[in-house]
Amino acid sequence: MWLAVLGLVFAAVPPIAWWRLARTRLIGWAVSVPLLMGAAVLIAVQHGWVIGHRADAHLVYAVASTALIVCGCAWERHQEGPGSRAWTHRRNGAIGLLGTLLAVTGAGSLLYALLMTEASMPSARAVPPLPAGLTVLSESSSCGSGNCYRLLEIGSTNGLSRDEIVRTLDRPRETCRPNGWLLDRRDLCIGVDDSQDPRGRVLLYVSLSNLLD
Template sequence: MVAVLCVLVVAVPLGCWAVLARTAVVGAVVGLLLAGGAGVLLAAGAGLLDLRGLFELFLWYPLAAALLVGAGLRVERRLRGVQPDAPRAPRTVLRVHAVVVTAVAPLCALVAFTAADVPPAAAVPSLPPGFTLGEQTAGCGSGDCWREMSVAGPEGMPSEEVVRRLGLPDDHCHANGWLLDRRPLCTRAEVNGGSIRLYVSLGDLIG
């Protein structure tokens, strides 16, 4: 369901502009900007890109797209001048775009912002020089999802020193997004059975 809503969020502004555009140059520039933003979001949603606050971007995109479409229409009117016989922008198209901005996008964000999901690879903290990550596993349960991986430090370095050098306090958490996505994203490192384990977890807002 979330995937369908997100596709609508990025597709509707493009479709609306395709109907509304009246000039070649402005139409192409605005269309390319909309397509570029949509392409980045769809690539991130498909797992080809790792972006922090991904679903927050899905909420902001239609708002930015609406401003861009409005600016494009204004520029086109100035370029075309007063032309009584020129076709007016279909109000139905603008209403569809408004519905996406005011209803569909927030619904998509609401569903996404309350559910736990496997943290993106970008959430794994950077390691100091000489440290390497081992095999990773991922899963979900008990209100959160996680990535777990082994960490190896420089040869001969004690495990406790490796954990200290990672610089991760116990249960270090911060919001997953920038402004709206307040799900807790937590990282911690510990010595478990003689090996150093690094955990990155993303919780929900309900549990």
């Protein structure tokens, strides 16, 4: 519960800071709309309504929203000139808010990047959707030799042979990509085990390896 509240506070900081800083209606709304949209997307990622990497989303939101606010202030200064003394006090408070946001985000991102070097179990969301006519018969998971993996036995709902199932999966070679957008650079690999399984099974695997392997 407290994590959800903390996430809402995090998302609210840039809009609140800009609300304290905006001096004109036009520029105020021009900056407020993308800030509120960004906050909404971040909250959606936090709650799992939108699939995304939470640590990356927090880092991008903090940096992008701060940059947008700085641009908005520069635009208003160009249009309206320097702010009043009262506005200067509000600006200093906003700088404190945004500075704290960036410091906490930077420290958290660094810690997350350091932690995300060891192998861990791939997310169930990393398992690719199966083509029509194929189904998962069983699933297992394990870790060892510098990686963790999910292993799925694939079967057919319409009587396909082993070779036909392999062709339908259309994964002639292993494919790998970073597990995250920015911070988690471990390799997430997906492939079909084409070795001759003694039981004739078709095995689809999803593995997540150590960063330094």
